[in-house]
Amino acid sequence: MNNQFFNTTDIIIGFMFFLLASSIHYFFVINYYLKIRKLKLFKSEKYYKNKKLSLIFNIFINYLSDVLYISVIIFFTLSIIYINKIYYLSLIFTFMYLIFSIIAINNIILIFMYSESVYLIIYENNIVTLNNIITKNNILKVDNDVKRKKLQISFLDDNEEVIIKLKYTWKLKDFFTEFIDSHK
Numbered sequence: 001m002n003n004q005f006f007n008t009t010d011i012i013i014g015f016m017f018f019l020l021a022s023s024i025h026y027f028f029v030i031n032y033y034l035k036i037r038k039l040k041l042f043k044s045e046k047y048y049k050n051k052k053l054s055l056i057f058n059i060f061i062n063y064l065s066d067v068l069y070i071s072v073i074i075f076f077t078l079s080i081i082y083i084n085k086i087y088y089l090s091l092i093f094t095f096m097y098l099i100f101s102i103i104a105i106n107n108i109i110l111i112f113m114y115s116e117s118v119y120l121i122i123y124e125n126n127i128v129t130l131n132n133i134i135t136k137n138n139i140l141k142v143d144n145d146v147k148r149k150k151l152q153i154s155f156l157d158d159n160e161e162v163i164i165k166l167k168y169t170w171k172l173k174d175f176f177t178e179f180i181d182s183h184k
Contacts, residue, residue: 008083011090015076018097022069025104029061032111035130036119042128044121048175053118053167061107068100117151117167122179132157132164142176144168151176 075093082089116129127134138156145152150165151172166172 008080011076011079011083011093014094014097018072018076018100021097021101021104025065025107028108028111029065032057032061032115032130035115039119039121039128039130042121042123044123044128046122046179048120048172050118050167050169050172053114057110057114057118060103060110065100065103065107068096068103072096072100114167116164117169117172120172120175127176127179129164129166132162136180139176139180142173142180144173 075096079089079093121128125136134155140154143152148168151168152163152165154163
């Protein structure tokens, strides 16, 4: 009786899915860090950094996903080498790349939902986020939702009202309020 759970083709197909998931994941991660780096190049004295979100991003994006990435590669290599001798290695490889895929999806969702709230700067009477430049004169309203989960900033961009939602913290709201009040 053959106790082998997977054959070599199944493991290689799984590794190809892993490579696809990791390339998509690292595309978004590298894009995020390049945008943060561009913001830091402005050398602004007034900036807002959400330290808690930044720590969460660093733990999930840098450490956890990198450790899983390396372990998936190690278990892939071991399961290819010892496919006929140690049968459970292919199960561990499959489990590890599924966990990596879940973490990669989680990281992409984190980047989409909260990346604008991690780092903001004031530069030449504008607030610059990762994806927006908000001129002080174009800010219509800064308000939070009832549960104080999101900070909603409405502003004019090319004569159209745009609303961005940032993760609410009282420091971020104070940052916006101080910016609006200081240059009147």
